[in-house]
Amino acid sequence: MGLNVALIRPKPHRDSIGLQQFMVCEPLELEYLASALERAGHHAEILDMILEPEHRLLRFIDSFKPAIVGFTAYLPHVKIVKQYAVSIKERNPKIITVAGGVHAEVNPGDFDGAFDFIAKVNGIRTMVAIADAVAAGAAVETARQAIPGVWNGTGKTYDLETAWDYPFPDREKTARYRGRYNYIFHEKCATIKTSFGCPYRCSFCYCIEIARHAYFERDIADVVREIKSIREKNVFIVDDNFLVSIPRIRQFCRLIDIAGIQKHFILFGRADFIVEHGDIIRLLQNHGLRAVFVGVESFKEEELTGFRKKTTVEINTRAVRLLDAMGIECYSGIIVGANWGKEDFDSLIRFLNQFKQPLINIQPATPLPGTPLYEQSRDSIVVSPEQYHLWDMAHQIMEPTKMSRRRYYFNIMRAYYKTGTGARSHWYVLRKYGLRIYLRIARGAFFITWQYLKLALWG
Numbered sequence: 001m002g003l004n005v006a007l008i009r010p011k012p013h014r015d016s017i018g019l020q021q022f023m024v025c026e027p028l029e030l031e032y033l034a035s036a037l038e039r040a041g042h043h044a045e046i047l048d049m050i051l052e053p054e055h056r057l058l059r060f061i062d063s064f065k066p067a068i069v070g071f072t073a074y075l076p077h078v079k080i081v082k083q084y085a086v087s088i089k090e091r092n093p094k095i096i097t098v099a100g101g102v103h104a105e106v107n108p109g110d111f112d113g114a115f116d117f118i119a120k121v122n123g124i125r126t127m128v129a130i131a132d133a134v135a136a137g138a139a140v141e142t143a144r145q146a147i148p149g150v151w152n153g154t155g156k157t158y159d160l161e162t163a164w165d166y167p168f169p170d171r172e173k174t175a176r177y178r179g180r181y182n183y184i185f186h187e188k189c190a191t192i193k194t195s196f197g198c199p200y201r202c203s204f205c206y207c208i209e210i211a212r213h214a215y216f217e218r219d220i221a222d223v224v225r226e227i228k229s230i231r232e233k234n235v236f237i238v239d240d241n242f243l244v245s246i247p248r249i250r251q252f253c254r255l256i257d258i259a260g261i262q263k264h265f266i267l268f269g270r271a272d273f274i275v276e277h278g279d280i281i282r283l284l285q286n287h288g289l290r291a292v293f294v295g296v297e298s299f300k301e302e303e304l305t306g307f308r309k310k311t312t313v314e315i316n317t318r319a320v321r322l323l324d325a326m327g328i329e330c331y332s333g334i335i336v337g338a339n340w341g342k343e344d345f346d347s348l349i350r351f352l353n354q355f356k357q358p359l360i361n362i363q364p365a366t367p368l369p370g371t372p373l374y375e376q377s378r379d380s381i382v383v384s385p386e387q388y389h390l391w392d393m394a395h396q397i398m399e400p401t402k403m404s405r406r407r408y409y410f411n412i413m414r415a416y417y418k419t420g421t422g423a424r425s426h427w428y429v430l431r432k433y434g435l436r437i438y439l440r441i442a443r444g445a446f447f448i449t450w451q452y453l454k455l456a457l458w459g
């Protein structure tokens, strides 16, 4: 007998500084779970708490009456999903709770004791197996041991599958939210995943830990079939690094042509690929590429080396300039070190202002548990891993060594306001995207400024 399964994405803690002000991506992982569960004969519904008021959670549980509730979570959401699980169990102790998502895959122990099941690997297959086991009346303890992907302590082995043979994500399950899924300036934006992991080994990168340093790809014809089924004009390819294989990209473009697809694409890519393969970037542009997120990370060679980034400042600079010249939007990710002084922030501002239109995301270095950077930086970390909501890539996790925390936050704000969010950016957004999108972005920028201002004033 099929079960009702509720799939929930949490609302971030009010003190987290989140990019939700600028982007709310569709919960692709939950849509994948929904389609696989339904194919197995269960009935799944998705509740996106980012876009719902707090009180909706229990009302939804009361009306949908799920036998199982599954949660997805990043690190800042761990405490929140634990609280959700407690309140759901209080409502009905018979409901089975499952934690999954990228944090559970690398740090499953953080969820120990708070959920009936924790999905450690192969989330989709594992969730279906849990639902089937619960429907068959299996005891939780027995199922924990028997289902291969379920976390049951370090004594069990967990084999990651690298073949991708799942049905397309069920985007109808988020139909009521889809008008509000966006990525920065790109409104009504769908997401798609075409590959997993990355061939590189940057020391701060969490994505490669999820894929256990493997890199594997979906069949590109299958990807294009999925794109054809997407209604939105804007499609964000959420691969950790889409710019890996030239034959695959060429094939992607060929199939896009054959299918007559006309979409706008946004993707993540590396600077060295962009510089070395301008012709491929042009080809992608001719097939709808509109924006690339490039991990520029630093203007200092020694930091890039320390991050094992395997690019140089010169390559990064050339990549941003090339995208600028081609009219492709470039979002640059910058990591600011805990050992930065005022002169470093001054240099960062000068570095970014050499670009025509710097669109940037500045993050204090955040060594995420499970990465090599975390092991290297353990002694400098001053925020406990249990203060989950502060691990948002915006709060200082390590104590600044050359200035106070308040001064550090002030300098982050200063870097934003003297570069990416200065007057010319306002004009750029207004001219290119119109008043409505400008106002949404301005509202988000104001909110984040207010959060940083509070930290700069009161710590």
Ligand code: SF4
Binding pocket: 197, 198, 199, 200, 201, 202, 205, 206, 207, 208, 240, 241, 270, 295
């Ligand atoms: S290139 Fe990007 S995705 Fe690949 S390891 Fe480095 S940070 Fe991660």
